[in-house]
Amino acid sequence: MNDILTREEIIAPENIVYERTCLLTDCALSYCPGCGHGTAHRLIMETIEEMNIQSETIGVAPVGCSVLAYEFMDIDMQQAAHGRAPAVATGIKRLYPNKFVFTYQGDGDLAAIGTGETLHTCNRGENIAIFFVNNGIYGMTGGQMAPTTLPGMKTATSPFGRDTASMGYPLKITELVAQLPGTFYVTRQSVHTPANVRKTKKAIEKAFEYQKLNRGLCFVEIVSNCNSGWKMTPQESNDWMEANMFPTYPLGDIKLPKL
Amino acid sequence: MTEEIIIAGFGGQGVLSMGKILAYSGMMQDKEVSWFPSYGPEMRGGTANVTVIISDERISSPILNKFDTAIILNQQSMDKFESSVKPGGLLIYDPNGIVHHPTRTDINIYTIDAADEAAKLGLAKIFNMFVLGAFLKIKPLIDDEYVHKGLEKSLPLRRHNLIPENEKAIAKGKELVTERFVLN
Amino acid sequence: MKEIRLMKGNEAIAEGVIRAGCDGYFGYPITPQSEVLEYLMATATEQRTGMVTLQAESEIASIHMVYGGAAAGKRVMTSSSSPGISLMQEGISFMAGTELPCLLLNVVRGGPGLGTIQPSQSDYFQSVKGGGHGDYKMIVLAPASVQEMYDFAKLGFELAFKHRIQVMVLSDGAIGQMMEKVELDDAVPRWSDEEIVKLHPWATTGKTPDRERNIITSLDLNPVKQEIINQNLQKKFRHIEETEVRFEEFMCDDAEYLFVAYGSSARVCQKAVAIGREKGIKVGLLRPITLFPFPSKELARLAKQVKGMQAIEMSAGQMVEDVRLAVNGAVPVEHYGRLGGIIPAPDEVLHVLEQNFIHS
Numbered sequence: 001m002n003d004i005l006t007r008e009e010i011i012a013p014e015n016i017v018y019e020r021t022c023l024l025t026d027c028a029l030s031y032c033p034g035c036g037h038g039t040a041h042r043l044i045m046e047t048i049e050e051m052n053i054q055s056e057t058i059g060v061a062p063v064g065c066s067v068l069a070y071e072f073m074d075i076d077m078q079q080a081a082h083g084r085a086p087a088v089a090t091g092i093k094r095l096y097p098n099k100f101v102f103t104y105q106g107d108g109d110l111a112a113i114g115t116g117e118t119l120h121t122c123n124r125g126e127n128i129a130i131f132f133v134n135n136g137i138y139g140m141t142g143g144q145m146a147p148t149t150l151p152g153m154k155t156a157t158s159p160f161g162r163d164t165a166s167m168g169y170p171l172k173i174t175e176l177v178a179q180l181p182g183t184f185y186v187t188r189q190s191v192h193t194p195a196n197v198r199k200t201k202k203a204i205e206k207a208f209e210y211q212k213l214n215r216g217l218c219f220v221e222i223v224s225n226c227n228s229g230w231k232m233t234p235q236e237s238n239d240w241m242e243a244n245m246f247p248t249y250p251l252g253d254i255k256l257p258k259l
Numbered sequence: 260m261t262e263e264i265i266i267a268g269f270g271g272q273g274v275l276s277m278g279k280i281l282a283y284s285g286m287m288q289d290k291e292v293s294w295f296p297s298y299g300p301e302m303r304g305g306t307a308n309v310t311v312i313i314s315d316e317r318i319s320s321p322i323l324n325k326f327d328t329a330i331i332l333n334q335q336s337m338d339k340f341e342s343s344v345k346p347g348g349l350l351i352y353d354p355n356g357i358v359h360h361p362t363r364t365d366i367n368i369y370t371i372d373a374a375d376e377a378a379k380l381g382l383a384k385i386f387n388m389f390v391l392g393a394f395l396k397i398k399p400l401i402d403d404e405y406v407h408k409g410l411e412k413s414l415p416l417r418r419h420n421l422i423p424e425n426e427k428a429i430a431k432g433k434e435l436v437t438e439r440f441v442l443n
Numbered sequence: 444m445k446e447i448r449l450m451k452g453n454e455a456i457a458e459g460v461i462r463a464g465c466d467g468y469f470g471y472p473i474t475p476q477s478e479v480l481e482y483l484m485a486t487a488t489e490q491r492t493g494m495v496t497l498q499a500e501s502e503i504a505s506i507h508m509v510y511g512g513a514a515a516g517k518r519v520m521t522s523s524s525s526p527g528i529s530l531m532q533e534g535i536s537f538m539a540g541t542e543l544p545c546l547l548l549n550v551v552r553g554g555p556g557l558g559t560i561q562p563s564q565s566d567y568f569q570s571v572k573g574g575g576h577g578d579y580k581m582i583v584l585a586p587a588s589v590q591e592m593y594d595f596a597k598l599g600f601e602l603a604f605k606h607r608i609q610v611m612v613l614s615d616g617a618i619g620q621m622m623e624k625v626e627l628d629d630a631v632p633r634w635s636d637e638e639i640v641k642l643h644p645w646a647t648t649g650k651t652p653d654r655e656r657n658i659i660t661s662l663d664l665n666p667v668k669q670e671i672i673n674q675n676l677q678k679k680f681r682h683i684e685e686t687e688v689r690f691e692e693f694m695c696d697d698a699e700y701l702f703v704a705y706g707s708s709a710r711v712c713q714k715a716v717a718i719g720r721e722k723g724i725k726v727g728l729l730r731p732i733t734l735f736p737f738p739s740k741e742l743a744r745l746a747k748q749v750k751g752m753q754a755i756e757m758s759a760g761q762m763v764e765d766v767r768l769a770v771n772g773a774v775p776v777e778h779y780g781r782l783g784g785i786i787p788a789p790d791e792v793l794h795v796l797e798q799n800f801i802h803s
Contacts, residue, residue: 055649058515061660070658076647078514079660081537084507087499091511091519092647094495095467096636099649117507120500279449279622286449286624294449294622298475298560320714321621322707324788412449 021046023054023074030068034234036224037065039191040133041072043201044104047208048075057100058092060085062114064106065139083114086121089128100211102129107148108138111173115147118173125182125216129207132174132219135226136245143229147171150248155229170248174221178255184216186255190223192238196251210257223249260315262400263323267308267340268332273387276413277330278309281391284401284409285313293321306335313400330394334358347442351393353386361440368440369397376435377428388425392432446627452592452618453478455625456522456548459596461486462630465546466517467495469508471527474560475616476550479522493633502527506534513543514659516639516646518600522548524616525566526557528574535609536575540661542676544603546596547581547611550619553757553784561784562616564706567761570613571735578673580680581609582687583734585705589623591732597631604643606683613734615757617707617786689732690741694720698727700800701745703766703776704755705731707786712755714789719796726796734762739769746773751800755792756780775800 009015023045031037048057054075061069063082070077080088085103093101110118110132118130137155138144144157148170152161178186185207189200200222207218223245227237264281268274275296282294295310310326312318329340331352337359344350346365354360355374371393377386395401401409406429410422450458457479460468470480483496499505505521512519523531528549538545549570553563568574570583582602584595592614599610640648650656663669691709694716695701702712709730719726729745731738746752751774754763763778770776779795781787 055651057649058647060511067662070656070660074650074656076650076657077659078511078647079541079658079662080510081507081533084503084510084534087504087507088511088514090497090499090504091467091469091508091513092515094497094508095512095515095517095519096648116500117504120504282622283449286447292449292622292624295617296620298616298620318623319717320711320789321623322617322711322786322788323714325790 021049023049025072025074027071029072031065032228034225034227034237035065036135036191036222037133039197040104040131040200040222040224041069043191043197043204044102044131045073045075046201047204048100051208053100053208056098057102058096060089060092060101060103062103062105062109064109066104066106066133067140069104083109083112084117085109086114086117086126086128086130090121090124090126093126093128097127097214100208102131102207104131105133106139107132107134107136107146111147111171115173119177119180122177122217122219123180123182125184127211127214127216129211129218129220131204131207132221133224134221134249135224135229136170137226137229139226139229143226147173148249150244172249174219174249174254177219182217183219183255185210185218185257187219187253188221188223188249188251190241190251192225192241215257221249223251260400261318262313262328262398263326264311264313264328264330265308265323265326265340265343266311266330266332267306267336270305270307272307272332273385274307274332275309277387277391278311280406280409280413281311281313281401283413284406287408287412288401288405290314291316291318293318295321306333308336308340328394328398330390332390337361349397351390351397351436353390364440365442367397367442369393369436370439371432371436373432373435376431380431382424382428385421385425385428388428389432389435392429393436395429396433396436448625448627449622450589450593450625451478451620451622452586452589452614453550453620454482455589455593456596456612456614457482457486458625458627459593460520460546460600461492461494462628463597463600464518464631464633465494465520465596465600466633467497467508467512467519468521469497469499469505469512469519470521470523471499471502471505473502473524473527475552475562475619476522476524476548478619479548502530503533506531509545510534510538510543513538513545514541514647516634516643516648518546518604518633520546520548522550524550524552525554525563528566528569532575535581536577536579537661538609539575539579539581539676540577541659542607543609543659544600544607545609546599546603547609549611549613551613551615553782559784560616562618562707562757562786563782563784564615564708564757565759565761565782566613567734567756567758570611571737571765579676580683580735581611582606582683582736583611583613585613585732585734586618587706587709587730589618589621590625592618593625593627602687606679608679608683613706615707616784684736687733688736688738688740690738691730691732693728693730695727695729695745697725698745698748699725699750700727700796701749701752702726702728702755702792702796703731703742703752703762704728705734705762708755708757711787711789712792715793715796718789719793724797724801726793731762737765737769739765742766742769743771743773746770749774752776753792753796753799754778755787757786758782
């Protein structure tokens with residue numbers, strides 16, 4: 001007799017090997033199937049659950065696809081104006097230095113309209129975490145060009161491809177903030193394979209652990225796909241991301257803590 | 260009693276600080292006071308002026324265009340404010356650098372050789388206190404003990420060693436003030 | 444006996460917020476109000492008072508830091524002058540949409556654009572009619588003395604938390620820069636984190652097992668729900684109009700003519716009333732202290748008594764529109780204003796009133 005479990009056996013508590021974190025709400029995710037946001041949300045919430053810091057954590061949602069992040073994360077959250085999440089987080093953290101504060105932002109929010117807030121918050125070394133999901137496009141507004149859009153990449157506002165002569169170059173803001181003395185840990189990860197998901201989880205855990213130690217700002221970029229905006233299937237978009245995004249946005253740690 | 264005063268001169272002559280000491284002294288004597296400065300680029304080397312009001316009653320407008328007393332420390336201010344003294348009012352000025360002296364005959368006019376005398380005594384930095392003395396001699400609105408308290412309040416603690424010097428300058432100003440034109 | 448100091452308006456409000464239990468100030472330097480940040484940096488150091496003072500990289504960042512702190516239940520504020528307040532409109536609108544309490548100070552300078560650093564009252568519309576996007580109001584307090592700059596710190600925070608609303612202290616360069624006698628009172632202690640949890644159950648202080656998570660957001664894409672949110676906001680503004688009107692009357696009992704002026708213009712008019720009375724003119728002054736809510740009912744009442752109203756503003760005629768709405772044609776209402784940073788003189792405004800109503 002082979003070991004195939006019945007449905008009842010599978011859901012029996014003693015057989016459960018993996019559970020969705022209780023800090024994700026029952027609200028159905030609003031993200032497109034295949035999008036990386038859901039995984040990124042889960043990893044952050046798992047970390048908060050594992051560290052048992054739900055009651056001490058305040059999150060800040062951006063404007064963009066993840067504007068409704070607070071619908072899915074079962075923690076106290078504030079929704080910030082477009083690009084201002086790092087300033088909002090600064091206000092919270094300065095007044096509650098013992099709480100955990102993070103922002104969750106996309107590339108348009110963090111690297112275009114909010115560049116000033118991003119750089120100065122990093123430069124002040126605020127003891128917060130910034131989780132930055134970079135998919136090279138404005139997803140929510142319908143696929144317009146982002147500061148991180150690759151050269152030649154077609155979007156709704158660069159229909160013939162991003163022409164660097166007139167539209168500028170991809171902004172590698174993660175490398176930029178790594179230069180600032182205020183950042184403590186800067187890394188770039190992805191969530192498109194199980195191995196990468198595990199690495200990203202580690203990075204998120206470190207960001208919260210370092211925050212606990214008041215070490216300065218931790219900045220975790222997650223390069224992600226946008227199959228809708230890129231007009232591809234999820235699998236195609238992941239392949240395209242590996243082939244095209246990663247050469248410009250190479251994965252790995254950019255600034256490692258000096259402990 | 261309400262005394263409405265304009266003090267005007269170059270930035271750096273201590274116009275604003277003289278006004279501040281006057282206002283503080285009045286406050287210490289339980290008067291209502293206001294101090295309204297010209298501010299901005301004027302403070303940086305150009306002309307500076309401050310309106311000080313000392314009153315027994317609640318002060319209405321801190322901003323005025325007619326004054327009981329004008330204390331004038333340069334020609335531009337003389338040109339601007341001579342006409343702003345109320346009839347029967349008082350104009351005190353330091354003739355140092357003044358080419359066109361006041362000509363009005365419906366106000367009391369006094370001079371104080373503050374800049375020259377202060378320089379002679381090595382007190383050039385607090386020449387404004389000579390001028391304050393001259394004013395307080397003509398209009399003894401505030402008793403010496405409250406002027407002392409006003410100095411204590413307006414000077415930072417580390418400058419309190421300079422209070423006797425300031426008081427000496429005020430006393431000297433009282434001696435030196437001179438009638439130029441006085442109404443009968 | 445109360446402590447008495449001679450202070451600039453900008454210093455007085457800074458001392459006022461320290462003593463009103465302010466938790467955090469976030470601001471950016473701009474003339475003529477930089478003394479607020481300077482005073483707090485020198486006086487309200489975190490070591491001495493526990494208050495947080497932070498110089499932000501811009502007015503935009505400042506107001507969003509205020510948003511973050513306010514959404515977490517703290518007493519927070521910022522201050523600026525006209526061009527900086529324009530930059531803050533985004534954040535103010537977001538705070539209106541999320542009903543966050545905060546204290547804002549505008550030490551108004553002349554505009555438009557970079558304009559001048561001299562005093563002006565040309566930001567009345569921006570403050571009272573809603574400077575940012577959407578249908579909202581702030582409570583707007585107009586101090587006319589250095590003492591009121593001090594007093595309105597505490598009053599402002601009280602009103603802000605009472606109604607979960609933004610309170611704007613609309614001052615100007617004259618009130619900010621001049622010195623007057625100020626009576627100081629004892630400091631109100633800051634709320635502890637435990638008190639904030641109890642007093643402000645809506646605040647994002649960290650989700651505990653005993654309650655649902657708190658979310659501060661102005662977003663609702665459902666038009667039906669969004670309309671209800673807006674209707675509730677309007678209800679609150681109407682309630683404030685009924686309960687929070689503040690004004691001061693000076694020699695109005697037998698007045699035949701009325702000055703209407705706020706802030707430093709009101710001080711000028713008070714002197715003009717005194718000069719007018721000496722000349723035998725029965726003139727009075729109504730000084731709105733709250734610009735929103737505006738003392739419309741009192742003006743309507745006075746319209747039955749006086750022959751004419753003379754609005755005096757350092758603007759091209761902004762508050763006068765609210766006076767005319769209140770009076771609704773019952774008596775003539777004239778406007779006189781100086782622009783570009785010029786403050787009118789008492790005899791100048793009296794002359795205008797005489798020309799408009801007595802010698803005409």
